[in-house]
Amino acid sequence: MAExxxxxxxxxxxxxxxxxxxxxxxxxxxxxxxFDVADFPVPHGREEEWRFTPLERLRGxxxxxxxxxxxxxxxxxxxxxxxxxxxxxxxxxxxGKAGTPVDRVAAQAYSxxxxxxxxxxxxxxxxxxxxxxTVHGEGGVAYGHQxxxxxxFAEAVVVIDHTGDxxxxxxxxxxxxxxxxxxxxxxxxxxxxxxxxxxxxxxxGRDASFKSIIVTFGGxxxxxxxxxxxxxxxxxxxxxxxxFTDKGQHQEHRLLVDHNTPHCKSNAVYKGALQGDGAxxxxxxxxxxxxxxxxxxxxxxxxxLVLTDGARVDSVPNLEIETGEIVGAGHASATGRFDDEQxxxxxxxxxxxxxxxxxxxxxxxxxxxxQIGLPDVEARLLDKIETELKASV
Amino acid sequence: xATLEIRDLHVSVEADNATKEILKGVDLTVKQxxxxxxxxPNGSGKSTLAYSLAGHPKYTITSGTVTLDGEDVLEMSxxxxxxxxxxxxxxxxxxxxxxSVSNFLRTSATAVRGEAPKLxxxxxxxxxxxxxxxxxxxxxxxxxxxxFSGGEKKRHEILQLELLKPKIAILDETDSGLDxxxxxxxxxxxxxxxxxxxxxxLLITHYTRILKYIKPDYxxxxxxxxxxxxGGAELADQLENxxxxxxxxxxxxx
Ligand SMILES: Nc1ncnc2c1ncn2[C@@H]1O[C@H](COP(=O)(O)OP(=O)(O)OP(=O)(O)O)[C@@H](O)[C@H]1O
Ligand SMILES: [Mg+2]
Numbered sequence: 001m002a003e004x005x006x007x008x009x010x011x012x013x014x015x016x017x018x019x020x021x022x023x024x025x026x027x028x029x030x031x032x033x034x035f036d037v038a039d040f041p042v043p044h045g046r047e048e049e050w051r052f053t054p055l056e057r058l059r060g061x062x063x064x065x066x067x068x069x070x071x072x073x074x075x076x077x078x079x080x081x082x083x084x085x086x087x088x089x090x091x092x093x094x095x096g097k098a099g100t101p102v103d104r105v106a107a108q109a110y111s112x113x114x115x116x117x118x119x120x121x122x123x124x125x126x127x128x129x130x131x132x133x134t135v136h137g138e139g140g141v142a143y144g145h146q147x148x149x150x151x152x153f154a155e156a157v158v159v160i161d162h163t164g165d166x167x168x169x170x171x172x173x174x175x176x177x178x179x180x181x182x183x184x185x186x187x188x189x190x191x192x193x194x195x196x197x198x199x200x201x202x203x204x205g206r207d208a209s210f211k212s213i214i215v216t217f218g219g220x221x222x223x224x225x226x227x228x229x230x231x232x233x234x235x236x237x238x239x240x241x242x243x244f245t246d247k248g249q250h251q252e253h254r255l256l257v258d259h260n261t262p263h264c265k266s267n268a269v270y271k272g273a274l275q276g277d278g279a280x281x282x283x284x285x286x287x288x289x290x291x292x293x294x295x296x297x298x299x300x301x302x303x304x305l306v307l308t309d310g311a312r313v314d315s316v317p318n319l320e321i322e323t324g325e326i327v328g329a330g331h332a333s334a335t336g337r338f339d340d341e342q343x344x345x346x347x348x349x350x351x352x353x354x355x356x357x358x359x360x361x362x363x364x365x366x367x368x369x370x371q372i373g374l375p376d377v378e379a380r381l382l383d384k385i386e387t388e389l390k391a392s393v
Numbered sequence: 394x395a396t397l398e399i400r401d402l403h404v405s406v407e408a409d410n411a412t413k414e415i416l417k418g419v420d421l422t423v424k425q426x427x428x429x430x431x432x433x434p435n436g437s438g439k440s441t442l443a444y445s446l447a448g449h450p451k452y453t454i455t456s457g458t459v460t461l462d463g464e465d466v467l468e469m470s471x472x473x474x475x476x477x478x479x480x481x482x483x484x485x486x487x488x489x490x491x492x493s494v495s496n497f498l499r500t501s502a503t504a505v506r507g508e509a510p511k512l513x514x515x516x517x518x519x520x521x522x523x524x525x526x527x528x529x530x531x532x533x534x535x536x537x538x539x540x541f542s543g544g545e546k547k548r549h550e551i552l553q554l555e556l557l558k559p560k561i562a563i564l565d566e567t568d569s570g571l572d573x574x575x576x577x578x579x580x581x582x583x584x585x586x587x588x589x590x591x592x593x594x595l596l597i598t599h600y601t602r603i604l605k606y607i608k609p610d611y612x613x614x615x616x617x618x619x620x621x622x623x624g625g626a627e628l629a630d631q632l633e634n635x636x637x638x639x640x641x642x643x644x645x646x647x
Contacts, residue, residue, distance in 0.1 A: 340450065341487045345537075348447050348483075349501035349553065350475035359500065363491025363536070 033100035037064070037111040040104035049103050052282040052314050054250055057221045059141070059167045059195050061105045066167055068112060072142020073166050075117060078132040082125035083156075086118045094118055094147050098173035099201025099227055106199040106225065109169035112143035119158070123151030123177065130157040130374075137166025137194055144170030148184070152177035152205070157374065158184045162218075165191040172200045176208040178232070183211040185377050189384070190218035192249070199225040204264070206232035213372055214270075216243040216251045217384055223252040230261040233295075239268040241283075242368060242381065244388045245311065247276025254284040255300070259293040268300035271368050273361055273388075277310035283333075285317040289326060297327035304335040305364050307357070358389050395425040395462055395478060395560035397446075397593060402457035404438075404445045415441045417618035418457070423561060423593040430596045430604060430629060433615030434637045439597045440484055442615070443565040447481040448474050461561065476505055478560030482550035482567050489537040494549070495519070497537045498556060505557050522555045525585070527578050543570035551582040562586065563595040568603035580606030601633045616640040 030047040031040045042063045043050040050062075060066035077085045088095070095116050101107040119131060133146070148158055154177065162168075176182050188196060196219055204210045216222050228237040237257060245251045257266040272281045285300045304313045317331040338360065346356035365385060369378050404416035415438045423429050433439050445452045446459060448471040459466040461477055469477060489497070498519060503509045510518070523530060526548045538546055547567055554562055564583065568576055584607060586592050596607060604612075604626070612628040614621045614637070621640040622628065 339487070342489050344447075344449055344471060345483070345487050345489065346497075346501075347471035348475055348481055349497075349557065350472050350504035351501055352472050352504065353470070355500070355504075356472075359492050359497070360489065363489060366491040 029102055033102045034107055035096060035100060035110050037104060037107040040107050043104055049254075052280075053223060053252060054221065057195065057250065058105070058197065061108060061167065061169050061195065061197055064108070066141045066169075068114075068143055069140030071138045072140035073144065073164075073168055074136045074138055075144070076134045076136075077117060077119060079119065080127055080129040080131070082122055082127055083131055084118075084120040084122070086120075087115050088118050089115065092116060092118065094149060094175075095145060096173065098175050098203040099199070099229065101171065101199060102225070102227075103199075105169050105197045105223075106171055109143045109171050109198070110145065113145045113170070114143075116145035116147060118147040118149070121150045121154040121156045124153045125151070126155040127157065130159050133158065133160045135160065135162045135168075135170075137162070137164030137168065137190065139165050141167040142170070144168065146170065146172045147175070148172065148182070149175040150177055150180035150182050153179040155181040156183070158182065159377070160184065160186045162186070162188045162190055162194075162196060165194050167195045169197045171198055174200070174202040174210065176203065176205045176210055176235075178206040178208060180205060180208045182209075183213070183374070185213045185215065185372075185374065186224075188214075188216040188218055188222050188224075190222070192218060192220060192246075194219045195221045197221075197223045199227065202226075202228045202237065204228060204230045204235035204237055207234035209236040209238075211238040212240065213377070214239075214241040214253060215381060215384075216241070216253070217388060219249060219251065221250045223250075223254070225254045225256070227256045227258070228266065229258040230264045233261050233263040235261070236265045237267070239266070239270075240368060240371060241268075241270035241272075242365060243270070243272040243281060244385065245272060245274040245279040245281045246388070246391070248278045250280045250282075252282035252284075254282075254286075256286040257288070257298065257300075259287070259289040259296045259298060262293055263295035264293065265296075266298045266300075269368055269371070270302045271304070271365055272302075272313070273305045273307060273364065274311035274313060275307040279311040280314075281312075282314045283316065285331065285333075287319045287329070287331070289319075289321045289323060289329060291322040294323055294325040295327055296323075296329065299328070299330045301332045303333075303364075305338060305361065306335060307338045307361070358386065361385065361389055395593060397423045397466075397479075397561045398458070398460045399446075400458045402442075402445065402459065403455045404441055404452050405455055406441075406452055414455070415452075415618050416445065419619055421613065421620060423595055425560060425593045426590045427611065428587060428594040428596060428607065428609045429611045429613060430598060430609035431613050431615050431620075432598055432601070432629065432632055434641055435599065437615050437641075438618040439615050440565055443481055443484075443563045443595075443597060446474075446563060447471060447479060472504065475557075475559075476507075480554055480557055480559035480562045482547075482554055482562065482564045484565040484569065486538050486546045486550055488539045490539055492537050493534055494537055495533040498553065501553070502556055519556065522552055526552055526555075526582050528552065544572070544575040547571060547579055548575070548582075551579050555582055555586055558586070558589075559592060561593045561595065563597065565597045566599060567596075568598055568600065576603060577606060583607055601629050604629050614640050
């Protein structure tokens, strides 16, 4: 077997397929996962997991100086019948079941939140309406924790909206019972001053399916860490993401799919457009196929469309395979510039430049948006993309 | 009557940090209802002329004028030229992922006509034109030029020509890459537009075979960045027999 290798990455795109005897995804983190912030040294920026992130813009979330202000965020949960919504204390047994913090800010959030919100969908309940969670930043510093748990064969759509201004570190646990189906849409539509860091852990039950749609438009710095693991065979995870990184924004999405169980599937597709000076998008796609995970079928893809000079993309797909007995494993990453020839073609048909750009960018996102499968979310995303494009010209 | 006038047009490109002159004084007048064939060897500058008229940013006009009905074309943006009535069927149309043909056609028709065409008549118009060009209706839902064969791309260009009804149509090697049947179908499309008498056609080609289907009023030999000779249809026959040699000698290194 070849030696494990983690791709050293340049400033644009890179990828690697490594064959490893043991998980190097875990070992290359600077400390093992822990719920206790004290187990993580304060990052200095050269660590593998922090090297793309401008620490000075975390506003103290990473070094313990960001103190919760009490007026950080306002959270409202609206849920249809069949759903229980509770606010619980730190010691509630349902907290932290889906995963353990893997970096200092996630551990800081875990160590600092006062109350968690737990949304439970009863066994076999099939919701006719989405659960809507709005997180509105009121200008302060906040730490939070959210649990969403689906009983066996329950089906739910959860839409989480982030708006306003805040410095927020918050984790989310998704726990899917056997045969459950959960679709989560998390929209980061923050003001341009907000900082939002979080780890999203999904634990997918037997034959359950988890679909995550992460949409990031706003914020000064957004760094999300969607992670999936499987509690039993037959699980399926689809991770979709869409970001529009403007001038000066740092938007980072770090995925990890841990194929720790046989016969599970995963499919990750993230697409981003960037425009303006200092726009920086980071995409890390770690997929680990453990030795036990025979019959795994996985694919991950990241595409970026750079609309103007001065924007930067770091895209790092990384696939580590510990067993050859799999159905399929693949990855792709590409970063392209806005194509002047396409623009010329459209303009030569009378279409004004601004509208032509809009057509091309909408086209870039269209296929991904269609896969979301929620018409109102799709319409809203297309609207939002239009707004972003209008702001650019 | 619409008239395109090209006077002493000089065009250059930036290549390898050097400026290279490609068009070296082109003079040509195309009037509505006329068909001009421009024939010339590879690399003589035919596409450069077509792109320069359409306003491709890669090409720099160093001197000369282009007017359409007296309006300065060179002052217009690419889309303004199209709305003023210029159309370029491209030699190598580009793919536009995620943009469907039907969306593209409607967007451009809306831009060129100045208002959105009425949906019902529009759908019918597109369907019928596609049928005449023997394009499967399924093309409407495909992405622009994505995965199209060479022949399909050319049919799609002519479909746009028929729908956009320009005053001046520049067809850059619309015949290349077409088999005989496709050549006939595409030529019929061009002829439908010509028969309206409303379009002036600049038919750029390397070979004479398309001229069997589209009869030019004038034939111009293009060599070394300018028009080297002009005549009637008989000039095409002469080129067919004798080739371009007489026009390229000595000019190639200039
Ligand atoms: N962008 C460019 N950069 C450098 N050289 C160019 C560029 N565009 C055109 N040229 C050169 O200008 C000359 C004319 O090219 P053009 O494409 O106009 O020829 P053409 O007559 O259309 O040829 P063909 O019959 O092969 O289509 C060629 O020598 C070509 O290499
Ligand atoms: Mg050419």
